[in-house]
Amino acid sequence: MNHKKSAVTLIEIIIVVILSSVIILAVMNLFSSGMKGSAKGLAHQVNMESASIIMSQIEYDLLRAVSFSKPDPGVNEDSNIAIWDFCYGASNSDNPSTVTYSQTNDGLGVSREVKMPDGKVQKTILAKAQKVNLIFKQFNFNTGSKKYPVYKQGMLVEVTVSSKDNKKVGTNESFSLKRLIVVRTSIIQ
Numbered sequence: 617m618n619h620k621k622s623a624v625t626l627i628e629i630i631i632v633v634i635l636s637s638v639i640i641l642a643v644m645n646l647f648s649s650g651m652k653g654s655a656k657g658l659a660h661q662v663n664m665e666s667a668s669i670i671m672s673q674i675e676y677d678l679l680r681a682v683s684f685s686k687p688d689p690g691v692n693e694d695s696n697i698a699i700w701d702f703c704y705g706a707s708n709s710d711n712p713s714t715v716t717y718s719q720t721n722d723g724l725g726v727s728r729e730v731k732m733p734d735g736k737v738q739k740t741i742l743a744k745a746q747k748v749n750l751i752f753k754q755f756n757f758n759t760g761s762k763k764y765p766v767y768k769q770g771m772l773v774e775v776t777v778s779s780k781d782n783k784k785v786g787t788n789e790s791f792s793l794k795r796l797i798v799v800r801t802s803i804i805q
Contacts, residue, residue, distance in 0.1 A: 656789060659779040663791035666743040667777040670726055671793045673742065674773055677702055677715050677728075678797045684769060685714075687754050698752040698771065723747055726775075747778040747790075755796070770798040 680702040687695035696719050701712040711733040718727050725744040731737050742748075751774040760766030778790035 659789040660791060663746065663777040663779055663789055666746055666748075667775045667791050667793045670742050670748065670775050670777070671773065671795060673728065674698075674717060674775075675795065675797050678771055678773075678799060681769070681799045682712050684754055684771070687752050694751040694753055694774075696750045696752070698750075698773075717750060717752070719748060719750055726750060743777055745780070747780065749776040749778075750774070768798055770796055772796050 678700070681700045682703060683701045685699040685701070686697055698717045699714065701714050703712055713733060714731045716727070716729045716731075718729075719725075720727050720741065724747060726742045726748050728740045728742060729737060730739075751772075753772040755770045755772060756767050757770065758765045759768045772794070773796075774792060774794040776790055776792040779788065
């Protein structure tokens, strides 16, 4: 009987190693792309949620506004600080609280400061770990007639929230919300 022993040659081993390496490299590249996409999607979602929370809080306060201090109406420049008097909790329109919205000094988050009629101050930082850009612009417009004008006040608010740059996974995402909020009180002239 003639039995030939089959053995694995060095060339066959090299071919198997090269093919295995190519397959592993392709799978790792696919996994890496999926992780980057997931990180970008998560960063975008976090930015959307933060912008929505900030805008909701500003809108909540603006709908209770009784007068504006800053920005001035009709000024063509945008302002990143807004100050207005509003009815907060038990306060009434004769003795309103004052709210101030501004960007923090380091650009991370939004400062919301409420000065109560009794002098107490409540300070909150919204979106502490995210870059936030605020733009306020005040408007007055007539909702009545020319003969009997009724002026409404409104604030155009733009909130842009950006994630910190993460070069490792490329998550330089940002999200903007822009809304015109009309105040409930009217000025009859």
